[in-house]
Amino acid sequence: MLKLLDSLFNPKSIALIGAAHSEKKLGGIVLKNLLQYKGKVYPVNPKYSELMGVKAYPSVEEIDSTIDLAIIMRPASEVVELLKQLSGRTKIVIVVTSGFSEVGASQLQNEVKEAGREAGVRILGPNCMGLYNPYAGIDTFFLPTDRLLRPGKGNVAMVSQSGAVISCLMSAMKSANVGVSKAVTYGNAVDIDESDLFEYLANDAQTDVVISYIESVGDGRKFIDRAKMVSKRKPLIILKAGKSQTGQTAAFSHTGRLAGRYEVFRSILKQFGIREAANMDDFIDSAKAVSYQRPSRGSRVLIVTNGGGSGVLATDECMRQEFDVMKLPKQKAAELREMFPPFYGINNPLDLTGQVTDEDYLTVLNKLRDDYDGFLIIALPNVLGITEKLAPLLAEFKDSYKKPVVVHVAESGITAKLVALIEQTRVPVYPSPERAVRALKALLD
Amino acid sequence: MKVQHDLLKALAEKREGNGVLLEHEVKGLLRGLGIAVPEGIFVSKVQADRLSKLVNIPYPLVAKVSSSTIISKSEVKGVRLGIKNEDELKKSAAELLDLNGAEGVLIEQMQPKGLEVITGGIIDEQFGPVVMFGLGGVFVELFKDVSFALAPLKREDALWLIKQIKGYRLLEGYRGEPPVDIDSLVNILVTVSELISSGFVKEIDLNPVALYPGGAVVLDAKVSLAP
Numbered sequence: 001m002l003k004l005l006d007s008l009f010n011p012k013s014i015a016l017i018g019a020a021h022s023e024k025k026l027g028g029i030v031l032k033n034l035l036q037y038k039g040k041v042y043p044v045n046p047k048y049s050e051l052m053g054v055k056a057y058p059s060v061e062e063i064d065s066t067i068d069l070a071i072i073m074r075p076a077s078e079v080v081e082l083l084k085q086l087s088g089r090t091k092i093v094i095v096v097t098s099g100f101s102e103v104g105a106s107q108l109q110n111e112v113k114e115a116g117r118e119a120g121v122r123i124l125g126p127n128c129m130g131l132y133n134p135y136a137g138i139d140t141f142f143l144p145t146d147r148l149l150r151p152g153k154g155n156v157a158m159v160s161q162s163g164a165v166i167s168c169l170m171s172a173m174k175s176a177n178v179g180v181s182k183a184v185t186y187g188n189a190v191d192i193d194e195s196d197l198f199e200y201l202a203n204d205a206q207t208d209v210v211i212s213y214i215e216s217v218g219d220g221r222k223f224i225d226r227a228k229m230v231s232k233r234k235p236l237i238i239l240k241a242g243k244s245q246t247g248q249t250a251a252f253s254h255t256g257r258l259a260g261r262y263e264v265f266r267s268i269l270k271q272f273g274i275r276e277a278a279n280m281d282d283f284i285d286s287a288k289a290v291s292y293q294r295p296s297r298g299s300r301v302l303i304v305t306n307g308g309g310s311g312v313l314a315t316d317e318c319m320r321q322e323f324d325v326m327k328l329p330k331q332k333a334a335e336l337r338e339m340f341p342p343f344y345g346i347n348n349p350l351d352l353t354g355q356v357t358d359e360d361y362l363t364v365l366n367k368l369r370d371d372y373d374g375f376l377i378i379a380l381p382n383v384l385g386i387t388e389k390l391a392p393l394l395a396e397f398k399d400s401y402k403k404p405v406v407v408h409v410a411e412s413g414i415t416a417k418l419v420a421l422i423e424q425t426r427v428p429v430y431p432s433p434e435r436a437v438r439a440l441k442a443l444l445d
Numbered sequence: 446m447k448v449q450h451d452l453l454k455a456l457a458e459k460r461e462g463n464g465v466l467l468e469h470e471v472k473g474l475l476r477g478l479g480i481a482v483p484e485g486i487f488v489s490k491v492q493a494d495r496l497s498k499l500v501n502i503p504y505p506l507v508a509k510v511s512s513s514t515i516i517s518k519s520e521v522k523g524v525r526l527g528i529k530n531e532d533e534l535k536k537s538a539a540e541l542l543d544l545n546g547a548e549g550v551l552i553e554q555m556q557p558k559g560l561e562v563i564t565g566g567i568i569d570e571q572f573g574p575v576v577m578f579g580l581g582g583v584f585v586e587l588f589k590d591v592s593f594a595l596a597p598l599k600r601e602d603a604l605w606l607i608k609q610i611k612g613y614r615l616l617e618g619y620r621g622e623p624p625v626d627i628d629s630l631v632n633i634l635v636t637v638s639e640l641i642s643s644g645f646v647k648e649i650d651l652n653p654v655a656l657y658p659g660g661a662v663v664l665d666a667k668v669s670l671a672p
Contacts, residue, residue, distance in 0.1 A: 220572030224595065252465065252516060252669045253650040255565025255577045258591050264569050267593035271605065 004122055005192075005200040008092050009182055010136050011068030012039045015060050015090065017082055018073030019043030021051050026096075026142040027073045028052075033139035042067065060085050070121075071130060071140055072097055076108060079126065080115040087119035094140060095126035101188055102127050113190040128187030129163035132170070134180060135206055141183075143167060154179015155208035156291045157201045159194055161186060165213045169284070176288045177423045181206040193218055198226035202233050211237045211287045216261070220268070227274050235290040237275050237442070239283040240265055275445060278438075285428075285435050286442035292426040293404055295443045298373025299324045303349035304364050305378035306356035306386065310410065311349030314376055314433035321441045325349070329371055336367060349378075356385040362393040365405075369397070374404040374444045376436055381412040388414070388421055395425030404443035408436035452477065453645040457670050464647070464670040465513040469551050471666040475651075478636050481629070481662045485553030487511060488538065492549070496538055497531055505529055505555040508537040509665075514546040518665075521545070527555060556662055559655030560615060560625050564634055566596065566641025566649045568671075574641045576603075578634060580612040581653040596638040603634035616656065625656035633661055640668070647671045 014034060020027035027045070031052055034041045042065075043051045046058040057063050060070065060082075067090040072082050076099035086093055093116070100109035109126070116123040124130065130140030134153045141148060141163075151173040158173070160166035163185045173180055181204065184197055194212060201207045210230050217223040230236040243262045251257045269276050277283035301323040305311035318325045325348050328336070336346050340360070345351030352360045361377060377394060379386050398405045407422055407429045409415050419429045430436040452474060456466060466474075469487035476482050484502050492499060500506070510523035518524050521544055525537035534552070541550045561581030569575045576598055579591030592609035594602055607613065607630060618624035633654060640646045650667040 217571055220569065221595075224572075251567070251648065253565050253567065253648040253667060254563060254585070254652050255650050256567045256648050258577060258579070258585070258589060259567050259569060259575065259593065261569075261571065263591075264572060264575055264593045267609065268572060268575075268595050270592075270609070271594050271602070 001196055002200055002203060004092055005196065007068040008094075008124060008192075009131065009133050009138075009184075009200070009204075011138070013042065013066065013068050014039060014138070015042040015044055015057075015063060015067045015070045016073070017044040017060060017070060019045050019051050019056065021045075021048060023144065029142050029144055030071065030073065030096075030140055033141070033145070036139065037137040039068075039136075040065070060089055063089070066090075068092075069094070073142070076100060076105065076126075080111050083112065083115040083119050083121055083123075086121050090121060092122045092124070094124045094128065094130040096128060096130055096140070096142065097125070098127040098187075100126050109188060109190060116191055123191040124184075125187045126190065127163075128185040129166060130185065132180065132183040141167070141170070149174040151178060151180045153181070154291065155181055155206065156287055157181045157204065157207040157210045158183040158212075159186070159197050159201070159210065160184070160213040161189070161194070161215045162213060163187065168280075169211075169213070172284045173287070176284060177420075178288050178291045181208075189218060195219065195222045195226040198230045198236075202226070202230040207234065209235045209237075209287060209290050211239070211283065213239045213241070213283075215241050224268060224272055227269075228272055231272075231274050235275070235295055235442070237277050237283060237286050237290070238269060239277045239280065240269075275442070281435065282438055285430060285439045288428045289404075289406060289439040289442045292423075292428045293398070293443055294402075295445055296373065296402075296404060298444055300326045300372045301374050301376060301437075301440065301444075302368055302372040303376045303378065304352065304361055305349050305380075306352040306354065306383065307378065307380040307410070308345065308349075308351050308353075310378045310380060310408070310433050311351055314378060314408070314437055315349060317434040317437035318376075321437055323374075323437070323441070323444075326372070328368065332367055332371065336364065339363065354383045354385075356383060358385065358387055358390040358393055360385075361390065362397055365397045369401050369403070372403075374440050375406075376433075376440055377405065377407040378410075378433060378436075379407065379418070380410040381414050381418060382410070386414075386418075388418060390418065391421035391425060391427075394422060394427050398425065398427055404440060406430065406436045406440045406443070408433045450643060450645070453640075453643060453670075457645050463513060464672065466668045466670065467511045467513060467548065467551075468509065468666060469511065471668045472663065474668075475636070475663055475666060478639075480633055480636055481660055482666070483507070483553040483556050483662060483664065485551055487549055487551050489549035490542055490547065493538060493542055496535060500534065500552050502552065502554050506534060507553045507555050508534065508541055509551045509553070510541040510544050510547050511549040511551050512544070512546040513548065515544070556655055556664060557657070559657045559662070560622075561653035561655055561664075562616075562630070563591070563650070563652040564637050564654060565651060566637050566646065568641070568647060574638070576606065576634060576638045576641060578606045579610055580615065584612055596642045598635055598638040600631050600635060603631045603638070606634060607631070623658040625658060626660050629661035630654070630656060633663065645671055
C-alpha cells in the first residue's frame with residue numbers, strides 16, 4: 001500500500017483524462033495547475049491534438065509510456081469503460097467525477113468499484129478533488145488559483161472526506177501561515193480510505209502533523225489501528241461531522257438506544273488518546289499550534305498580559321481546559337516585585353498593565369520559565385509600549401527554551417503587522433484569549 | 446470463557462423466535478461467570494400452582510414477569526417489589542402470569558438499595574463489539590451520562606471506562622457515602638466485554654447493576670443472541 005500511495009503522492013507521470021483547453025472548464029483548471037508539475041503530463045481528450053501547449057492523446061490507450069497516476073474527470077457514465085482502458089497501464093487512479101452514491105446511484109458506484117478491481121487499478125474517490133502536493137508540484141483541485149488559495153510547502157497533511165471542507169481548509173491554512181505537506185480528499189471511498197492514507201502519512205517524512213475531517217468510517221477497527229499508528233509518531237487531529245445522529249431507536253437494549261454513532265466514535269477516540277477537535281475553529285487553531293511547535297506535556301500555565309480583563313477570560317478558559325493556573329513561586333514573585341513598578345500585578349495572570357514595554361514580557365518569561373509547562377502571552381497593542389519588537393523577543397524565548405508559547409494579540413491598528421511578524425517566528429497568534437488557550441491545550445496534551 | 450462459550454452455544458441452539466433469552470437464563474449465565482445476581486427461581490406458567498412449594502427464599506421478594514417478547518417490563522407493570530408474605534407472592538405471580546406474552550415469573554430476593562449503574566454491549570456498525578457504562582436511573586435517562594469503549598476490555602480498559610462518566614465521583618463516595626466496590630464492577634464490565642465479543646451475543650444490557658461498598662449485584666439483565 002505504501003508503494004502504491006507513493007505513486008499517488010509522488011508520481012513521475014500523470015494522465016489527465018478529460019483535460020480541457022480552457023480554464024472555464026474543470027478539466028482545463030486542473031491541466032493548468034499541472035503545468036507546474038515537473039513530471040510528465042499526458043492530457044487525454046479525443047477532440048484535440050494539443051492542449052495548453054502540451055501534446056494531447058485521444059485515449060489512454062494511445063499513450064505508449066508508463067503512467068504512474070491517472071485522473072478521471074469525465075461523466076459518471078463513462079468511468080467504468082475508462083477504468084477498463086486503464087488496466088495494465090496504471091496502478092492507481094483518482095476518480096474526480098461525482099454522481100454516484102452521494103446522489104443515490106449506488107449501483108453505478110458498485111460497478112466502478114468492481115471495474116477497478118477487475119482492471120487491477122486502485123481508486124481514490126469517486127466524488128473527490130484528489131490531491132495537492134506542493135513538494136511535487138501536483139494540484140488536482142479543480143478550483144481556480146485566484147479563488148482557492150493554495151498554502152505553501154509545510155509540515156501539515158490534510159485528509160478530508162469532503163472536497164468542500166478541504167477547499168475551506170486550504171485557504172484557512174494559508175491565512176494561518178501554515179504550510180502543507182499534502183492535502184488529499186477521498187470522497188466516496190470505494191477503495192482507498194482514510195486508514196490507508198493515515199498509514200502513508202504516518203511514514204511520510206515531510207509530514208509532522210496530520211489533520212483529518214471525517215463524516216463516517218467504513219472499517220472502524222482498521223481506522224483506530226491506523227489512527228494509533230499516526231498518533232504514536234506525530235500529532236493527529238480529527239474533526240468528526242455528523243454529531244447529531246442519534247442511536248438506534250428500535251434497539252432491543254438500552255445500550256443500543258444510547259449508542260449514537262457519534263457518541264461511540266467520540267468515546268473510542270478518547271479511549272485511544274486520539275485528539276478530536278471540538279469544531280472547525282478548534283481544528284484550524286490546533287493544527288496551526290502543532291504545526292508551529294512540538295507538543296509537550298504538563299498542565300501548569302503562566303498567563304502574561306497587559307490587560308486585566310483579557311487575563312481573566314484566559315484564566316476562565318484555562319479552568320475549562322483543566323489547566324493549572326498556578327500561583328507564582330514566592331521568591332520569584334518577590335524578585336519581580338523589585339524589578340517592576342508597584343502597580344504591575346505580580347500574580348498569575350501577570351498583569352503588566354498599560355505601562356507595559358515589550359521587554360517586560362521577556363523579563364517575566366525568563367524569570368519563570370522553569371516553573372510552568374506552557375506560556376500564554378496576551379498583548380493589547382492599543383498602548384504605545386507594545387511594538388513590533390515584541391516578535392523577536394518572544395522568538396528568543398521560544399527558541400532558547402522549547403516550551404509551548406502561544407499568543408493572543410487583540411485588534412488594533414498594528415495587529416496585522418504584529419501577527420505576521422510573530423507568526424514568522426513560529427509562535428502562533430489567535431484573535432481571542434479563549435482560542436489561544438485552546439491552542440495551548442493542543443500543545444500540552 | 447470456554448465453558449461459557451459452550452453454554453452460549455447451547456442457548457443459541459435452543460433459541461426460538463427472536464433470540465431473546467429469558468432473564469433467569471441470562472442470570473444463570475452470569476452466575477456461572479462469577480457475577481453476583483440475586484438468589485432467585487424461575488417459575489413457569491405450568492408450575493404456577495406449586496409456587497409456594499418452589500419458592501424457598503427469605504422475604505422480602507421481588508417478582509418479575511418472564512417473557513422473550515416483553516422488551517420493557519416496567520412499561521407493562523411487570524415488576525412487583527417488596528413482597529412480604531406468601532399471600533402477596535401468590536397475588537403478584539397471578540397478576541404477572543396474566544400479562545400478554547408471560548412465559549413465567551422470576552422470583553428473587555429483594556436487594557438492599559445500592560448505587561445503580563448500567564452497562565451493556567452492542568455490535569456497532571462501524572466498530573464492532575462495543576461496551577457501554579453509565580450511571581443508572583435518572584442519570585442515564587435524563588443526562589445520558591454514559592461512555593463507550595471498544596471491546597475486548599482488559600481490566601485497565603474497564604477502569605478507564607468507569608472513570609469516563611461525569612458522575613464518577615459518586616462511585617468514589619460522595620458527601621459521606623462510602624465508596625463502592627470498583628473491583629467487582631470491573632469484573633462485570635470485563636464479562637460484558639467477553640460476552641459481546643463472543644460472536645454469540647447481539648445485544649446485552651445489565652440494567653441496573655447495584656453497587657455496594659463490598660460487591661456488586663446485577664438486578665436485571667437482558668440478552669439477545671446473534672442471528
